[in-house]
Every structure is written in structure tokens, then in C-alpha cells.
Amino acid sequence: MIVDPMVVACINQRVFSADDFEPGADGEPIRFKREAMKYFIELFERRLRNEIFYPPRNHRLNYRQVIEEQVRHFARCVLGTEGGYEPFVVR
Structure with a gap:
């Protein structure tokens, strides 16, 4: 309802690239780099404001x-x- 459509839109619109991710330490999963995470959270906060x-x-x-x-x-x-x-x- 909130996150899934946002993630699909980010993928379809190529909002993020491979450069926005980094490998996790000691076998942890790949994760957003700091700036990409900030932007994703900004998009999420924007989505929460939608009426x-x-x-x-x-x-x-x-x-x-x-x-x-x-x-x-x-x-x-x-x-x-x-x-x-x-x-x-x-x-």
C-alpha cells in the first residue's frame, strides 16, 4: 500500500543505480549508501503525506x-x- 508501489516506481523510473549500493560487511546483504538511503527516506516521507x-x-x-x-x-x-x-x- 505504501512502500511496494514506491519501490516499483523507483525501479521503473531508474531512480537509483548500482552506484547507490554497497556490499554489507561480513556476508550481510547489499545495502543503500548513506546518500541513497537519505533520498529513499525522503521519498517515503513524501509518500506518507499523500492523501x-x-x-x-x-x-x-x-x-x-x-x-x-x-x-x-x-x-x-x-x-x-x-x-x-x-x-x-x-x-
Whole structure:
């Protein structure tokens, strides 16, 4: 919902190149170099600010707010103050 489409867009648009990665130490996986990681996090933060319609509140929220609303909803379900948990599904 949030990260996967962003990663696919980065791949399709060739946002990063082989020069943006480095081998991990002692058999660890390949990872972003520092500047590439900063840029990826910037893209992620931008994505979290995108607004979408959130039916339970009947208005638009950004992804960060949707995550917060879903966590609160889940907590209320666990505490028994709300009925069954309804996941948020992007359509």
C-alpha cells in the first residue's frame, strides 16, 4: 500500500543505480549508501503525506494519519471497546 508501489516506481523510473549500493560487511546483504538511503527516506516521507479517502472518517487523510487511525482502531478492538477489526483496503 505504501512502500511496494514506491519501490516499483523507483525501479521503473531508474531512480537509483548500482552506484547507490554497497556490499554489507561480513556476508550481510547489499545495502543503500548513506546518500541513497537519505533520498529513499525522503521519498517515503513524501509518500506518507499523500492523501487518500478514508471511509471510516468519510474524508481524506494522508497515509500517516490512516496508519494512526488503524492503530487506534486495532487498540480499541483489542481492549473490547469496539467490535471486530476492519482493515483498511486501498481500492
